[in-house]
Amino acid sequence: MALLHAFTRSPRVRRRAAPSPAVGAVLPADDEVLLDAPDDALGPALVGAAQGDFVPAAELLAATRRTKAWERRDRYVRRLAVFARSRPGWLTSWRAAAPHDGDALLVDAQVAVDRAWDSPARTELLREVSPLITAAAKADNGDPVPWRLALDHARGARAGHTYFEDLWAAAVRRAPHHYGCHVAALSYLASSWHGSHRECFDFAELAAQDAPDDSLTQALPLRAAFGYLTDGCGPPLPRARLEAAADRAVALSARFPAGHAWPAEPRNLLTYVLVRLERWAEALEQLGLIGVYATSFPWDRDADDPLGRFLQVRREVRAALATGRGRGHPLRERGRHVRSGDH
Template sequence: MSFRSLITLPRMLRHGSSVGTDLPPDEAVSVDAPTEPMRAALAAAAAGDHRPARELLAATRLGAEWERRSEYVAELAGAALRNPGWLDAWLAESPEDPDAVLVKADLCIDRAWEIRTGARAKDVSQDQFQAFFTLLDDAAPVISRAADLNPADPVPWRVALTHALGSQAPRDVFDAYWAEAVARAPHHYGCHATALQYLCAKWYGSHEEMFDFAERAAENALPGSKLHALPLLAAIEYEVVSDDSTADGPIGRDRIDAAAARALELSGWYAPGDPEAAGFRNHLALMLILAERWTEALDVFRAIGVHARRFPWAYVGESRKEFLEFRLGVRMQVASQTPFFGRPPQPAAPAAAPGSVPAPRSLAIAAAPPHEVAEAALMCGVSLRIAPARSSMSYVELVPDPSPGRRATLAAGEELLTAAADNFTTGEKWPALVLRRTADRYGFTLFHKGKARARHLWDPTAPVTDHAEAAATAQALAAVFPVPDPRPLVTLLRGTNSPAERQSELVAALGLPPIPAGFGERDEILAGLDGAQLLARRGVFKGIRDTMSTDLGSPAFPVPRPRRWWVLRMAGLVLLVPAAAFAWWSPDVGWYRTIVPTAAAVYLALQLRTAWAQRR
């Protein structure tokens, strides 16, 4: 261990649980969560009703809300990618509706990119490229029609710029599209961000041209405009995505630092937790982390709140997991830099309020009796309530702790009950299914032998789950639970309507006990169940000690005793009681022979008494 570690580790252990406690919990964070109006439109579209989407886009068109319109069109096109029925019905009803045609144009681009994927060109096959270019050719007239139906709208030209990017359009075509876009909305962020990609080195420009474009747009932008974040996007493209970021690379460190400074200033124009600012704030957090500016990065995470975005975290891994792990890493870095007897730095601004984000709730169903679950969960670092369920199974829920332990505070990337299930299934033969609910989203994670074997989310606003993905999840479930035919599970997994019913039906199909009433509506639903008992959080050393003993605290978890156990102890008691009585009354028996049968009889009697009390 280095000398630096000897200094920073005690600081981290002391302050780690108190730094960033005002951040929203991990389970409240979601990636690219839609706004409430868009969420309602997406849910209706998933059910086949296009009217809310039509009304939403019509309002943006009539109000000339081009930034919002661009975001809404992209989200609706993503929803139509795997569930196009509602859009087809809309176009059949109103083939000249500029909003429907615009969504169709963006959908055509999405379909092409779904085939090509976002991989580097060297990793894309010729067949993929051929299909990609064919679909882009088919998209061109749809984009032109969308532009003709609403000549004042810059969003079709944002789609056209994306088309130019994929179709390898020459610079004069790109310039023509760009001129059309800025003629309608000179400061449109979506058009600028798309043009920035065209000009980056991995496509058709260079690092210098990309930075020049971004800095010029930022210089000409109005105060508070998101165009001030363009240099930050260029910096992330250069620092994270490209392979040319070196100390003597083409872009100087001063331009990178200036981009971060400009974005920090821009962040101050928006309230904490504002989803409008979430896109560039996520980029800003990563840039500050790369610069090892930990305190500022923590303040940016506070401003982000629950609004994680797919990018830039998808550049380094799975978006939500990376967001949460980077956020935890920043907390630990701030803690390790705080003097041992000092106080952590105070936030520059209050953390984002949770707002309308509902409290996530979870429940685990373990395929083991309560005493086995309790013994396995001694080291999980959180307080649990365990209740017996039918078929020798157990319900498990998290019990809120006013003073959570350090291990609970430092848990990253997982909801606490999910992290606990990961812990208490390790080394056990039985599985646990962790059920979750957040608003109208329901999901589960299957744990077996300490590993997450499968997970799924029913989200009314999300596209239908791919059949191959659902089949793989169903196979994983069927391999753990006694399900002879996984095909009905695939049907349950692929549906998006009535998530609560689908979750309940899946639990029944797996042969598990039914979900207790009140799940998702209130906390601590197991408190009123017969036999429910609290397993209090233990420290590391107490957990180790209790693991090696049979005392799980008070009240004890009842351990079912086999008939043989009762017979042997009763027989022993029948033999030992007369022997002890004879030893006490006989003057020829020494004290040692008197004490031994007496102690053995008392021990067996206490065992039987305790077991009988637990049984009742």
């Protein structure tokens, strides 16, 4: 696919730095940990929506568009759409008050795609959503978020490679390093070439190399590692590639302040991978940086209770460090890849 050929340099596998010594991270009590807690900007928008007022959400998304804060815009659209699925009144009022508002169209399109994904008739329902995504994309020519949604839509509709590549080209013209678009492309590669994890890693590593140091796209190889570790199929990959993906994500995590909601999801994903790699001290360090901010992803990958799984993993990491080795493995049974000492 041209999606891969767009990156022509060979991937560099960074040498893993020596692990930091075990730290006595002070972790919040179990009953203090929150699941998918909003940040300070999203919180008031959700409160307003709960009261039937769409204005705070409209102002929030307008600000992200005005400042070109595309990563935050993408996350806020997703979170507002999740809320709208259970409490749709505020979004219905917004669409009625401003039927051509691009931000309202975008949230509505996200709701429609999410709903279609959960249906047995996914492919047919997704085809019906296309006009809504097109309208959202036309509202702001520089916004990559509708194109991320279009990429997700194309994957669910099982679109062909040529069509997907056209969408991809349009997305990266607007924001070359947008994390959401890259995750959508990586997911498409993984689903189209099931088990071809080497190709997914090639794409993720080269995208990360081209991205700024503080870009969330630095965590794309970590997403590829997560896919490999949880897939359980395809030929084995050198452990060094998994280690390098974790190292890159550790460096990214260090660029964000501790105990904040914004970097919580990459840190939760990083903790998952570090535990699978049995890098216990670094996993504990990330848990300390996460603080109270647990996220559903990745813990909902294999648990109906993601918060419970997160808290279980915290206990297992502490036990592993206290005894010098893991007592069992909370994530070992999922996926067959990676054994201790598998280098």
